[in-house]
Amino acid sequence: MKTFIHHSLLLALLLTVPLAQAVDLYVQSVKAPILSAPSFGSAKLAEAAKGDALKELEKKGGWHKVSYKDKTGWISRLLISAKPPAGRVSVLEGTSENLETGARKRASAFTTAAAARGLSEDRSRVSDKYRVNFKGVERMEAVRINDDEALNFLLAGIGK
Numbered sequence: 001m002k003t004f005i006h007h008s009l010l011l012a013l014l015l016t017v018p019l020a021q022a023v024d025l026y027v028q029s030v031k032a033p034i035l036s037a038p039s040f041g042s043a044k045l046a047e048a049a050k051g052d053a054l055k056e057l058e059k060k061g062g063w064h065k066v067s068y069k070d071k072t073g074w075i076s077r078l079l080i081s082a083k084p085p086a087g088r089v090s091v092l093e094g095t096s097e098n099l100e101t102g103a104r105k106r107a108s109a110f111t112t113a114a115a116a117r118g119l120s121e122d123r124s125r126v127s128d129k130y131r132v133n134f135k136g137v138e139r140m141e142a143v144r145i146n147d148d149e150a151l152n153f154l155l156a157g158i159g160k
Contacts, residue, residue, distance in 0.1 A: 038063035
């Protein structure tokens with residue numbers, strides 16, 4: 001009878017306490033460092049890639065202790081999720097467009113400079129709200145002032 005009570009108590013205890021199971025977590029960022037401590041300044045033990053599965057061992061604040069391959073370390077909650085990362089979405093799927101030959105890889109220097117001034121490639125404003133004298137802008141950009149001229153200008157303006 002005594003052993004029956006002990007076994008019953010042990011069974012009740014096991015049923016009320018949830019069994020600790022390792023939870024799968026998935027890397028959401030391109031690279032995710034596995035660190036030796038729950039701190040971004042700690043040593044990097046390994047680096048997981050997007051979609052890699054990690055086994056959660058412990059949680060501490062915004063950090064998860066995980067096992068990855070043969071390493072055990074910490075990873076920020078910002079880099080992982082309980083669900084695998086979503087695939088890439090493309091609006092061009094199913095089309096015959098060849099982007100390798102048709103698309104520009106980088107903006108030209110002119111386009112970049114014009115965009116910084118709020119201009120489009122055809123040298124007109126995106127908005128007609130302001131009119132710009134492009135020849136005047138080009139003349140101003142062509143003016144070169146040396147250090148002595150700049151210093152004299154500043155000194156002449158200080159006394160006024």
